[in-house]
Amino acid sequence: MQHVASTPSGKDAPIVRLERVTRRFQQQIAVENFSLEIAQPGEIVGLLGPNGAGKTTVLRLLLGMLTPTSGSVALFGVPMTSAVRRGEALRRVGALIEAPTFYPYLSGRDNLRVVSLLAGLPEDRETEQRISQLLERLALPVEGPVAFKQYSLGMKQRLGIAAALLTEPELLVLDEPTNGLDPIGIVHLRELLRSLAQQGTTILLSSHLLHEVQQLCTRVVLLKRGQVLIQGEVSRLLQTQGVIEVVYETPEALDAAEALLQRTAQEQPAWIRQVRRAGSAASVSSAEARVADPCVLQIQAPITSSTEICALLARHALYPAEIRRRSISLEQFFLDQASEPAPTLSQAQRAL
Numbered sequence: 001m002q003h004v005a006s007t008p009s010g011k012d013a014p015i016v017r018l019e020r021v022t023r024r025f026q027q028q029i030a031v032e033n034f035s036l037e038i039a040q041p042g043e044i045v046g047l048l049g050p051n052g053a054g055k056t057t058v059l060r061l062l063l064g065m066l067t068p069t070s071g072s073v074a075l076f077g078v079p080m081t082s083a084v085r086r087g088e089a090l091r092r093v094g095a096l097i098e099a100p101t102f103y104p105y106l107s108g109r110d111n112l113r114v115v116s117l118l119a120g121l122p123e124d125r126e127t128e129q130r131i132s133q134l135l136e137r138l139a140l141p142v143e144g145p146v147a148f149k150q151y152s153l154g155m156k157q158r159l160g161i162a163a164a165l166l167t168e169p170e171l172l173v174l175d176e177p178t179n180g181l182d183p184i185g186i187v188h189l190r191e192l193l194r195s196l197a198q199q200g201t202t203i204l205l206s207s208h209l210l211h212e213v214q215q216l217c218t219r220v221v222l223l224k225r226g227q228v229l230i231q232g233e234v235s236r237l238l239q240t241q242g243v244i245e246v247v248y249e250t251p252e253a254l255d256a257a258e259a260l261l262q263r264t265a266q267e268q269p270a271w272i273r274q275v276r277r278a279g280s281a282a283s284v285s286s287a288e289a290r291v292a293d294p295c296v297l298q299i300q301a302p303i304t305s306s307t308e309i310c311a312l313l314a315r316h317a318l319y320p321a322e323i324r325r326r327s328i329s330l331e332q333f334f335l336d337q338a339s340e341p342a343p344t345l346s347q348a349q350r351a352l
């Protein structure tokens, strides 16, 4: 399956393009000035953010389920405002937004038959085979009359994903796809999405499962209160936003280094974001305990800037006994970012 995002004129266009999109609900701003472009087939992009951050709103705007208050949305180069042409772009998309709904008294197979008819697929052997393959791949009953209403939450979610995949879409849009899935279901879904991406399917998903996103997505967009806090490649974000630990042998040196770094953090918050103590020197009473519980400062800063931090400390004759760089998990990164007041996008970009 080789996908090429091209306009009807044959000109390459980004698969997804949201440009400075704002969506208000009365006085409430759900999404503000949101931009995202996905041009690379096979990319997996994750939308992250706390409850109410605007993730579902972005996905609904992308699929034309909502119109933006301002800004523009295009799929495969087709503006979503074009009532005539947007159907043609949406035919290249499979989506699962919020809880999937199906006919309660029909089996999974019959429900997929209905979806395939609505999607314009022919009623032939090939479609039947595709339905069987998807039921099997998503660990759903292939035979038998088990009605949708008898499905567990996880089975319902898996049927929703099967329906989104029926037309072999070039772009898959999934809102919280792991909802209701047990750990085995999550692992299977991860493998499925990875193999689809390897075959060229582009995937945009929202998720709360940060560990999952870290393993699956190449790029993440972190939203908070409708604004983009930060976006970028997962590996780069984590590499640039680690923790640098400096170790001192005496509490006096630790105090002096902490004061210097706190001052620097106030003056240059885009460089040093936070300074905190790890081991407590005050509680250390013997030389032995001091070795076991060294005086450690943890500095939240791009880990690539450890040399500059060393140089700063050296200029003040505060030579650490040891300096080490620790990368962080996406979960820690998210908690650090989401717990702070939202900076503007330009501040966040400067921080990168």
Ligand SMILES: Nc1ncnc2c1ncn2[C@@H]1O[C@H](COP(=O)(O)OP(=O)(O)OP(=O)(O)O)[C@@H](O)[C@H]1O
Residues within 6 Å of the ligand: 025, 028, 029, 030, 049, 050, 051, 052, 053, 054, 055, 056, 057, 058
């Ligand atoms: N139809 C609507 N009418 C009014 N407000 C809405 C509507 N849809 C969304 N909102 C508001 O917009 C904000 C963003 O909601 P959205 O559902 O996009 O967030 P989310 O990040 O998907 O949240 P969650 O993780 O809880 O699903 C919320 O404050 C929500 O209350």
